[in-house]
Amino acid sequence: MRTPALLAISLVLLSGCGGPSQSATRPSTLDRILSTKVLRVGMNPGYAPFEMVDTDGNLIGFDVDVAHYLAGQMGNGVRVEVQKSDWDPIIANLNAGKFDLIISGMTRTPQRALRCEFTDPYFETGQALLVNRAKWKPSARLTVRDFDQPGVIVATKLGTTGEIAARKAFQKATIKTMETESDAALEVDAGRADVMVYDKPYIAIRAQESPQRTFAILEPFTKEYLAIAVRKGDTELRDWLNLTIFELKTSGTWDSLYQTWFVRMPWLERVKRPTS
Amino acid sequence: MYTWHWEQIPQYFPLIGAATLRTLQISVVSIVLGSLLGALAGLMRVQPVRPIRFLAAAYVELLRNIPLMLVLYLIYFGLGAFFPVSPFWAAVVGLSVFEGAYVAEIARAGIESVDRGQMEAARSLGMSWLQSMRHVIVPQAVRRSLPPLTGQFVSLVKDSSLASLVSYEELMLVGRQINSRIFSPFEVFLTIGAIYFALCLTLSLLSRWQEARLARP
Numbered sequence: 083m084r085t086p087a088l089l090a091i092s093l094v095l096l097s098g099c100g101g102p103s104q105s106a107t108r109p110s111t112l113d114r115i116l117s118t119k120v121l122r123v124g125m126n127p128g129y130a131p132f133e134m135v136d137t138d139g140n141l142i143g144f145d146v147d148v149a150h151y152l153a154g155q156m157g158n159g160v161r162v163e164v165q166k167s168d169w170d171p172i173i174a175n176l177n178a179g180k181f182d183l184i185i186s187g188m189t190r191t192p193q194r195a196l197r198c199e200f201t202d203p204y205f206e207t208g209q210a211l212l213v214n215r216a217k218w219k220p221s222a223r224l225t226v227r228d229f230d231q232p233g234v235i236v237a238t239k240l241g242t243t244g245e246i247a248a249r250k251a252f253q254k255a256t257i258k259t260m261e262t263e264s265d266a267a268l269e270v271d272a273g274r275a276d277v278m279v280y281d282k283p284y285i286a287i288r289a290q291e292s293p294q295r296t297f298a299i300l301e302p303f304t305k306e307y308l309a310i311a312v313r314k315g316d317t318e319l320r321d322w323l324n325l326t327i328f329e330l331k332t333s334g335t336w337d338s339l340y341q342t343w344f345v346r347m348p349w350l351e352r353v354k355r356p357t358s
Numbered sequence: 359m360y361t362w363h364w365e366q367i368p369q370y371f372p373l374i375g376a377a378t379l380r381t382l383q384i385s386v387v388s389i390v391l392g393s394l395l396g397a398l399a400g401l402m403r404v405q406p407v408r409p410i411r412f413l414a415a416a417y418v419e420l421l422r423n424i425p426l427m428l429v430l431y432l433i434y435f436g437l438g439a440f441f442p443v444s445p446f447w448a449a450v451v452g453l454s455v456f457e458g459a460y461v462a463e464i465a466r467a468g469i470e471s472v473d474r475g476q477m478e479a480a481r482s483l484g485m486s487w488l489q490s491m492r493h494v495i496v497p498q499a500v501r502r503s504l505p506p507l508t509g510q511f512v513s514l515v516k517d518s519s520l521a522s523l524v525s526y527e528e529l530m531l532v533g534r535q536i537n538s539r540i541f542s543p544f545e546v547f548l549t550i551g552a553i554y555f556a557l558c559l560t561l562s563l564l565s566r567w568q569e570a571r572l573a574r575p
Contacts, residue, residue: 160392170538197541241538258445258525258534265435269525272438 208302396461
């Protein structure tokens with residue numbers, strides 16, 4: 083194993099500085115993608131309907147389709163290679179070079195932007211609420227403020243904008259951070275939490291799946307913009323992505339993706355679901 | 359290049375302090391419950407009635423051959439579907455039951471290390487099995503078990519970090535929450551690591567002192 087690895091490394095080094103067409107600087111990430119014909123995308127599966135695993139073990143979702151759209155626009159037979167990552171180290175993994183960009187339902191925030199660069203948003207969303215039916219009666223007047231009381235338990239996923247929004251919105255309630263979004267939804271389902279704070283599309287789907295035990299308050303109480311993350315300094319890649327996201331949104335592709343993943347939802351049968 | 363941001367840490371000392379107390383709390387309660395459970399299972403494994411021996415062996419083997427994370431998930435998410443389980447009790451029950459299996463093996467080894475002749479001698483003096491255990495075997499076994507028990511207790515303190523997976527806000531979970539706010543993994547986790555180290559080292563030193571005390575005639 084040692085020799086081929088060394089060989090590969092020296093080849094990479096050689097190609098980096100020796101080729102006549104290369105400039106003196108390191109080849110950009112975009113050049114590297116085009117020459118290796120592999121677009122490595124970092125994702126944290128489990129966030130329906132953006133990235134999730136179907137019953138055959140394939141990764142499917144809105145973001146997966148966006149990744150394939152981007153590879154298609156690069157042409158030259160560039161293919162997508164998805165690298166799974168846990169959520170809290172996903173930016174660290176990007177910076178460590180494990181993948182070229184992150185498309186994983188990531189909200190762009192000023193704090194995250196200190197660690198990586200973001201493109202223009204490709205999706206607009208916000209935080210919504212999944213509520214336990216046994217503890218709260220559905221009502222049109224119920225808002226996020228009604229839940230900020232001592233004794234109310236608010237579940238969310240560790241390290242997400244859901245956690246940030248929950249900590250901002252709830253001073254008196256107790257916040258419970260879970261490993262995954264489905265763990266947090268399960269807390270509400272089982273009555274161990276009153277309410278879950280999370281991104282609107284996910285909450286909408288969870289409420290549909292468990293209508294006897296939960297209901298949703300979908301009017302978002304924060305505005306959030308999902309964007310693609312690239313490494314700091316990868317401005318060439320970022321500029322290309324911005325232009326291509328604009329194309330995605332204006333060409334009708336975005337609308338048909340939205341129809342597939344959020345409106346018609348034919349994928350529901352392809353995904354493992356707990357029966358409820 | 360990694361830029362250090364140690365100045366970000368002190369503002370979180372109150373949170374980290376409270377989390378340290380919670381780590382101590384589940385560790386101490388689980389050490390006590392796990393030791394009781396382990397001592398009981400250890401005794402069950404050496405007493406003469408075969409079905410009871412089998413029962414204890416089944417418990418020990420089952421728990422020693424599955425991951426602790428799975429035990430915690432079974433209790434919190436599994437049992438939690440039938441009746442309310444708080445993160446605290448899920449952590450304590452999971453840790454105690456898991457560590458009890460290891461303590462049982464330590465207890466059994468301790469008891470079996472005492473020469474068989476001593477039990478026979480005690481019995482021939484007219485003591486019952488229980489009396490011989492209590493007055494002759496167990497006092498020696500406890501002394502011999504202390505070093506491996508200490509190792510087990512130190513493991514338990516470290517294993518308590520898995521309680522973060524069932525949302526119990528102990529050191530590890532609070533560390534991850536803080537890191538998700540300031541994105542400074544080295545600063546946060548080195549701080550958390552120093553606290554675990556201090557806790558475990560104190561535990562080791564305490565038990566070494568206790569060992570020396572018991573070793574005195």
